[in-house]
Amino acid sequence: MTEAFDPDGIEQAVFVVGERHATLDEPWRAYRRARLIYVSEGVLTVRTASGRWVVPPARALWIAANTLHCLHATRPVQSYSLYVATDAAMDATDDSAAADSADSADSADSADSADSADSAAPLPAQTGALIPDTLVQALLAAAADLPHDHTPDEPARRLLQVLLDRVAGLPAAPLGLNWPGDPRARRIAEALSANPAQSLVLEELAAAAGVTARTAARLFAKETGQTFGQWRQQLRLLAALEHLGAGESVTQVALEVGYNDVSSFIAVFRDAFGDTPARYFR
Template identity: 35%
Template structure:
């Protein structure tokens, strides 16, 4: 994997088309990446984060990562010097974005001509908000065992695959007990939890393209639209339709 150092010196706005990718790179500063529209997938060697509207991801300085857009995506970024780390984390972290933080990010990225004093005030508000926001469990960890890697590739290609761990194990050459143990050791979560996260990640990507909730539920392997809506509500606190409409992506219910 080749990693390029990309220089960020000020808040930026990048518009990406559906499926557009920004290849592996890192920064010398911390980055707060916020898709004000669309859904952004952030990948690192440790796994992937899916960032929908009204969420942002904190990417620490020096962490190699890539981006992929799902749906037309508008990426807004703030930067912070290395000593400034209000979250006190050294791994990417997905955050809830409050209405105030959203408007501060918008103001900082929309106005190149802000007076330095005004910019300093807005950045101070952003830091205050970042100390208060909630981290969200949107990480899909990547295992290293070749059998698990193959199994994860199979499910990523078809998240609706209904096969049990034992059935998948026969395809990758390992017993279900072995795979279950390896999942816990290498990802920190169980196989059912991992598959649930994968399906939610896939659902966010599909919703960003405007697919109706009923189609998304089927494509992600939920037994019914109501089961999908309930799983989504448990993870995000709202329904899929309301969630995306709040972030300017508006799928049909």
């Protein structure tokens, strides 16, 4: 796939594209389509105006339609992008496919099909990280081999519909961080993002940003849904995922994200992600 690739220029309502990059610095883009990015190898960092996500292997990020976003990876990364037209959220088939289905099925089967579509779970409405199961992973890989320059045949349509049905039910993953919009809080966030290990307390960070600590604490709670301490800890954990994905040792990563006690880092990481740093990428 070239840099000029535009998913909105594809007529097919639902399709999957596989990509592999030695490094990645995809510019800010927004599509009319929703986009699911599944990472099979490497670590992908995704930014939007209001959030940051770090996506390790076997995890995915759903990006709502018309959301400006950019992708970044410092090491090799392999991913699959599922693109979904907003009017295809409940059905991977187009009008011609529906007509073909009607011609080949009796009225009872058509009614059953309609009932099934009506009861299908909706696709996510908001951008967020997800945990794909092994079936979704296999369906994405299979769908990436399908052509997307013409109307899919019946087996392809069924595969894509099953994929959409499965994506709709995937559980969320704690891999994101809400980004403050207020310029004062954003200055603090950017300073910490540039150096997660820095030990400055909120009073010092707030003073450098031209705001009182009390106001800064209020802004973080209002705009991110977390206390400043909770937000800072999540920022460090996401930075840790990036470093671990680059092959760095647990001890080195703990120090780089601001933990002098490696045991404390391991405990916090396990509480957040359900496994120790040493086992997470195995």
